[in-house]
Amino acid sequence: MTAYIIRRILWQIPVLVIVGLLTFGIAKMTPGGPFDTDPTRRQMSPQVEAVLRDRFGMDLPFWRQFTRYMFLDVVTDPKTGEQAIRWGAIGGNFGPTYSSRGARTVQQELFGDRGGKPSRFYYSARLGVQALLFAVLLGIPMGVLAALKQNTWIDYLVLLTSTFFVSLSTLIVGFLLVLIFASWLKWFTVLPNWNDPIRPWILPTIALGSTSLGFITRLTRSSVLEVKRQDYVRTAQAKGLNDQVVVWRHMLKNAVLPVITILGPLSAALITGTLYTEIIFQVPGMGSLLIEAIGKRDYSMIMAGALVFVFFLGLANLIVDIAYGVVDPRISYK
C-alpha cells in the first residue's frame, strides 16, 4: 500500500513537468507579449522594458527560462556576490505576475489575502468542497430511495432529474438558475454580496454540484439495485432482520463503493467547472483569475493556474484511490 502511494506520487512529477512544459511552450509561441500596450496610449520606455525583460528572464534561452520557472535558479546577490538557490514552481514559487509588472507574485494573488478579504484560493476551494458535499449528501440518499422504490413515480422522477443534470452540464444549469432565481423570482441578486456568509454561495454550489449530483444518484441507484439481488441480502432478510438494518448495514456499505471510484473523475469536472461557475456567479476565485490572466496574456499566471489545477486533480485522484483501498479490503495495490 505504501509503495503504491509513493509510486502514485512519483508519477505525478513527470505529469506536472510535461504539463508545465506544454503550457510554457504554448504560452511562449503565442503572438503578442505581456508588455504590449495600446499603441494609442503612452508607451513604455525601452529602458523600462529592458529592465522588466531582464527581471522576468525573457531573453534567456527557452530551456533556461523553463527550468528557472519550474525547478530552481542559482541567483547571485549583486552586492555580496554570494550565490543562493531560488526555488521555482516545485518549491511553491510561481514568480512575479506579468500584469502587475512584477510587483506581486502569483502565489500572493492565488493564496494571499486581499486587504482583509479571503484569498482567491479560499473562494474556489470552499465552492468546490461545498459542491462535492452537496452532490454526495443529496445524491446517495436520492439514489437509494429511487432503487428501493424501483419503477414507481419516485424512481422515474429521480431518474429524469438526474439525467437532466448529467447531460446539461454546469454551464446550462447555472444559466437556468440565474434566469429563474435571480432574473425572474428575484430571490437572489445578480451581483453577489460576499460579506453575507451563506446567501451568495447557494446558487453557485448547486450549479457546480449538479453534474456530480446526477452521476452519483444514477450510480447509487444502479448499484443498490445490483446489491438488492445478492444472496447475503436475502439471507439477512430471511433471518428476519428489520428492513432498516438490512438497507443501512448490509446494502448501503456495498452499494456506495462504486460511488467512491467516480469521485476522482467527478472532482476533475468540479475543478474545471469552477472556471465558468465563478464567472456566471461572479465568484472572486482562482477560476475567474485564470480567465482574466488568459485575456491579459499573463504567462506566469496562466502556467501557475494550469499547474495548480493539475496538482489538485492528481491529489483528488490519489485520495480517492486510497479511500477506495481503505473502504474495500478486497482491493490490493501492487
Place this chain on the structure above:
Amino acid sequence: MATTARPASALEELNLTATKPRSLWGDAWRRLRRNKAAMLGITVVLLYVLVALAAPWLAPKNPVTQTSNNSLRPPIWVTDNPNRQPNPEHILGTDTNGRDILSRLIFATRVSLIVGVVPQIIIVVIGVGIGLVAGFRGGWVDNLLMRLTEIVASFPDLLFIITLTVAFRETLFGKAFNGLLLIFTALAVVGWTSLARLVRGQVLSLKEKEFVEAAKALGIPTSRILVRHILPNTLAPIIVAVSFSIPSLILAEAILTFLGVGMRPSVDPANPLPTSLGQMMTDGFNNLSSGPWMLLFPVLMLSTLVISFTFLGDGLRDALDPRDAGR
C-alpha cells in the same frame, strides 16, 4: 410506433427466433424502436438537422443585418413594460443590435450540430487508430501509446483546450471560419483518449478469440484482420461512446465561447455560419437585466438538443448491450 403494436410479444419473439435468423444490428434496431425516450431523441435531433439545413428558407429575417431603433424588443407575448413594446415582426424579440432572435437561433443550430460532428470524426479516427494499434501490437508500442494517452488524459481537458485556443487565436489558423477551425482542432486533440482506451480494451479481449486465431492461421495479413475481423466487433461500444460524446462537444463550444476563447461574432450578412448558441448565450448573459429573453431562448434550444442526444445515447447503449438492459 412499434411499442403499442405488439401485445403478444413474448410468444411472437419465440416464433421469430425459431424461424428467422436475426442479426445483431436488426435486434438492436428492434430494441431501440421500443424505447420511447430514444425515439423522441432521434426525432428531435432530426428536426434540428432539418432546421439547420433549411435555415436560409426558415429564418424570417437575416440573422446579421441590424435595424436601428429596434433593439431589445421583448418576445411578442411580453407586453407588461410600456417603455419597451414588442415588435410584431419579431416573434421572439430582438437583441441589443436589433437583430431577430428567432432567425439567429435557427442559424445557430448549424454551428452546434457541426461542432458535434466534425471534431467527432477526427476523434474517432485518432482514437480508434491508436486503440487498434496499441491493443493489437502490444509490447512497447502499447506501452508508449498508453503512456501518451495517460498524459493527455491527465490534463484537465477544458484547461488544455483553453490553452490551445488562446495560443493560436490570433494566428491565421485561429481566425479561419470565425475561429471554428481552431475549436474543432482543440476539441479533437484532447478528446480522443477515452475512445482509444475503450478500443484498446476491446481489441485486447478480441485478439485472443478463436476467429482471430483462425484468420491468422489462414495467413491473412494483419491489416486485413484488424479492419475486417476486429474493427466490426468493436463498433457497438464505439457507437455508444460517440453518441454520448456529441452533446459534450456541443456544450464545450458554448463553454469556450462563454469564456471568450470560442467563436467570434460575424458581421457578414452572407455568412452561412453567422453565430452559435454559445455566442447568443454569452450576449444574453451580458445583457441579463435588460433582456433576459436573449439568454432564455438559446439556453432552452441547447438544453433540448443536448437532452435529446442523451436520450438517444441511453437508448443505443441499452439496445446494443442487452446485458445491462434489465437495470
